[in-house]
Amino acid sequence: MRNLFIFLSILLLLPFTANSWGFFAHQRINRLAVFLLPPEMLRLYKPYMEFLSAHATDADKRRYVLADEGPRHYIDIDHYGAPPYPSLPRSWQEALLCYHPDTLRQYGILPWHIALMMTRLTKAFQEKNTEQIMRLSADLGHYIGDAHVPLHACSNHNGQLTGQQGIHALWESRIPELLADQTFNYWVSRAVYIHDLNACTWQIITESALAADTVLQTELRLSQQYPPGTRFAYEKRNGKVVRNYAAAYTKAYHRLLGDMVERRMRKAIHMTASYWYTAWVNAGMPPLRKMQRRKIPSAPGPEGQHMLGRAEE
Numbered sequence: 001m002r003n004l005f006i007f008l009s010i011l012l013l014l015p016f017t018a019n020s021w022g023f024f025a026h027q028r029i030n031r032l033a034v035f036l037l038p039p040e041m042l043r044l045y046k047p048y049m050e051f052l053s054a055h056a057t058d059a060d061k062r063r064y065v066l067a068d069e070g071p072r073h074y075i076d077i078d079h080y081g082a083p084p085y086p087s088l089p090r091s092w093q094e095a096l097l098c099y100h101p102d103t104l105r106q107y108g109i110l111p112w113h114i115a116l117m118m119t120r121l122t123k124a125f126q127e128k129n130t131e132q133i134m135r136l137s138a139d140l141g142h143y144i145g146d147a148h149v150p151l152h153a154c155s156n157h158n159g160q161l162t163g164q165q166g167i168h169a170l171w172e173s174r175i176p177e178l179l180a181d182q183t184f185n186y187w188v189s190r191a192v193y194i195h196d197l198n199a200c201t202w203q204i205i206t207e208s209a210l211a212a213d214t215v216l217q218t219e220l221r222l223s224q225q226y227p228p229g230t231r232f233a234y235e236k237r238n239g240k241v242v243r244n245y246a247a248a249y250t251k252a253y254h255r256l257l258g259d260m261v262e263r264r265m266r267k268a269i270h271m272t273a274s275y276w277y278t279a280w281v282n283a284g285m286p287p288l289r290k291m292q293r294r295k296i297p298s299a300p301g302p303e304g305q306h307m308l309g310r311a312e313e
Helices: 002-011 022-034 039-054 058-064 092-098 101-106 110-126 130-147 167-183 197-223 247-257 260-282 302-307
Strands: 232-237 240-245
Touching (some): 022 130, 022 260, 058 130, 092 110, 110 130, 110 260, 130 197, 130 260, 167 260, 240 247, 247 260
16 A cells, blocks of 8 residues: 555656646646635635646546546446436446446446545535545546546547547647637636536536537548548657647637537536535535645545545445
């Protein structure tokens, strides 16, 4: 356990290219969500804004050291039939009555893990544990961001079934990194209380699943208009020359999608803030002004290790 802790501590400090929304977008989602909080929560969260941003991709990094982490980032919901997926129970306990835990993990447990993270964040507010509130908030923002990505709700998650390998990064990393600060409108309304968390989470997942075909079919049509040599380009990144989607191809794909990426990213920002706010309200709205302000260690402590436990708790 000590060796795992040390390895995880080192890994969290290394440069990293995330597998979902990209390093840039996950950071931006958590950062902007802070400004949507009501004044009392903003007083607690704003001093930790850099922490929430910097640790927005911790959940992705854990995938390299924790076998249970991967399934928390997606759900291949099309495995369970056609929309609105009536055969798939919305609660974890009911899902276990219909499917073996290994089957559920094989096809992803993202919506159920979001419910578990909300329970943990609510408890952290009740206990007035600032460190746990911030760690859990950073992770919850990551999972909510993932839920807004169409390819995280689709078994053809990287175009591997249709010869479109790489589309995952094109949609959720390349477009935001290249265009978000130039063309995206980040204006979002204030956080709202979510009366039915379960229904809200599954609505997000369903919306993503319904958009997956558009994501795939649009890129497939576009690729037929571009010779293979013009779809990609080489650029310097972190001192290395890497192959990436060409700027012209990325912009053309973005235009064909309309505002899909921008809209899903904007909604992820709003929902992240709203889930944080809902956890605080459900905890009884404990006063936050006098909560201890202190620097949070880069690596999770014993409580953080427990937080990384199995999703079926």
